[in-house]
Amino acid sequence: MLPQLSTDLEQHKADLDEFGYCVVADALTPQEAATLRGRISAQAAAERTHALDFHYPADGDDDVNQWVYQLLAKGDEFQALALHPTARALASHVLGADHTLSSVDAHITHPGNKSMALHLDQWWMPQPAMPGTPHVRQGDLTRTSGPFGEPTLADGPISPPMVCNMMWMANDFTAENGATRIVPGSHLAGCQPDPTRTDYGEIPIEAPAGSVLVWEGRTWHAAGLNTSDRPRFGVVTYFCAPIVRSLGNLTYGMRTETRDTMSPELLKLAGFTPWNSYGMTDDPYADVARSGDETAGRLE
16 A cells, blocks of 8 residues: 555654555644744745745746745745654655754745656666676766666665655645645665656655655656646755755855844755864854854954
8 A cells, every 4th residue: 555644653664664645633723833834825925926926946937937046045944844843754764863854945836837857856866886897976966867776675775865855835736736746665766767668657655735855866757747726835944965956055045134033943954054174164063153254354
């Protein structure tokens, strides 16, 4: 049986291991989901008014869907999602006790959008190679590098998950309004889907507002077509292994007034704390790395 809506944390972990995804029920109350939807809608409308709105470039000529970035600075509601106990527990299950917040963004799928090609989030991860055999240099990889194949169990070593994505449903997700599509079990294939194909048997993950769809970095997925008459509102909290460069540059992009009010837990999660000296500025053991203007420059 494929993963079902559940509040059982151990079942979520088992589903992630077996199918590459799970669906968390009742992560938000109906009122919390409504508040989240209202905050996303208001922020998106204001950004359009000020010509600050963005469309996801991977969607090509899709000028309908709107993405709202750097949400940690745009509402306490979004900070709460990043720190949610279930989110942290599942990120720890996939990535380990130490993990970093890669981004917090809103995805608004409007009617009339274009179809997104199936993909996996860690396309940048090199394939395992036997000693002495040719290997792909990580810096040469692109989204179209492949290798492409079928979503079936690999017959050799594959890379581990390095990222974990979570879609918080601010309204009901349905097949009609573009619910995220998943290919169950594809996380164990060790390859990527051919972006020109549409016959991989993906399924839309339908669930009520307040649910969370969680998938790991190797799972094939994509946003769906919105054929309804209303937008679909979702917020993604995207986590990564602490050594991985984050999708959103949270430290550089954080507004000072937001940083000054962030809890120590959130500061660490957002990458302000060095991890085994990586990410340091001048003190590899700092609780919070100092900004460049606070560090020593040239001295005589």
